Amino acid sequence: MAALDLTFLDRLRRRDAEALRLSVEQNARPLYRAARGMGFSHPEAEDLVQDVFATFLETLDRFEGRSEVRTWLFGILHRKSLERHRQLAREDQHDAIDDVFESCFDARGNWIRPPLELDRLAASSEAGDAIQACLDDLPALQRQVFVLREIEQRDAREVCNILGRTITHVGVLFHRARARLRHCLETRGWGDKR
Amino acid sequence: MIRCRQVARLASAGELSESPLRTRLAVRLHLMMCRHCRRFIRQLAWLGDAARELVSGFERDEAVQDLEARLLRRLGVD
Numbered sequence: 001m002a003a004l005d006l007t008f009l010d011r012l013r014r015r016d017a018e019a020l021r022l023s024v025e026q027n028a029r030p031l032y033r034a035a036r037g038m039g040f041s042h043p044e045a046e047d048l049v050q051d052v053f054a055t056f057l058e059t060l061d062r063f064e065g066r067s068e069v070r071t072w073l074f075g076i077l078h079r080k081s082l083e084r085h086r087q088l089a090r091e092d093q094h095d096a097i098d099d100v101f102e103s104c105f106d107a108r109g110n111w112i113r114p115p116l117e118l119d120r121l122a123a124s125s126e127a128g129d130a131i132q133a134c135l136d137d138l139p140a141l142q143r144q145v146f147v148l149r150e151i152e153q154r155d156a157r158e159v160c161n162i163l164g165r166t167i168t169h170v171g172v173l174f175h176r177a178r179a180r181l182r183h184c185l186e187t188r189g190w191g192d193k194r
Numbered sequence: 195m196i197r198c199r200q201v202a203r204l205a206s207a208g209e210l211s212e213s214p215l216r217t218r219l220a221v222r223l224h225l226m227m228c229r230h231c232r233r234f235i236r237q238l239a240w241l242g243d244a245a246r247e248l249v250s251g252f253e254r255d256e257a258v259q260d261l262e263a264r265l266l267r268r269l270g271v272d
Contacts, residue, residue: 017271020266020269020271021266021271024262024265024266024269024271025262028261028262028265029253029261029262032253032258032261033249033250033252033253036249036252036253037245037249042252042255042257042258046258046261046264046265049261049265050265050268050269053265053269054269057269101202101203101206102199104199104202105197105198105199105202108197109197109198109199109200110197110198110199111198111230111231114230114233114234115230115233115234115237117233127244128244128247128248128251131241131244131245131248132248135245135248146245149208150241150242150245150246151242151245151246151249156208156209156212171207171208171209172207174206174207174208175203175206175207175208178206178238178241179206181241182237182241185241
């Protein structure tokens, strides 16, 4: 990760308009997109992003520039969105979706319930609605990992830094999110051979 | 020998690219022989594409056009 340009940080701390404008221009949209992906409506997402920047400015003195501004901003977004959803960031060690995944394989690890053909849903106009509904069903933390890894396409290392969790844990959450989405889509007729 | 469960788990957790070379080669060999795992991975990619498509639709919304300008105004930057 590139170390932050210290003069840029100094300019931000002095509330330099140009530096502020640059941070907003580079990060507002990805933050907004992520907030929408996490299930916030347009006004909620915009309000959340504004809140993220306001907090960013208030906490700039604690920001040591060891991570990138983007990672810092996404970390604030992560905490604020959990607060707003009033959902605990608790993640059970055991998740029922693990059993669903395991039940696809025999004892040796070969498929016994191989993935079904997805062509019917993938080609249909209902795909967007189905994905939206299934995203809404994800536990908050799994949804955040899915949004950051898949929609924002951040690498695992950066997502660890944003969420303050280990790389193994992020892998588990990403896997569970996708397994749950797949399962949800299957129950919505993803695999129907009609 | 690498099994389907391990291939699917590594791919699903997004850990393939971070795996040791030996694992990546084993996965590649496995995929040549296993159409179920190939389908599984293809579907993961589709899932990501579909989710990105969904969210980029939100971003094209007219209400989002002046997002940056509004934010800067509210943060007190002209």
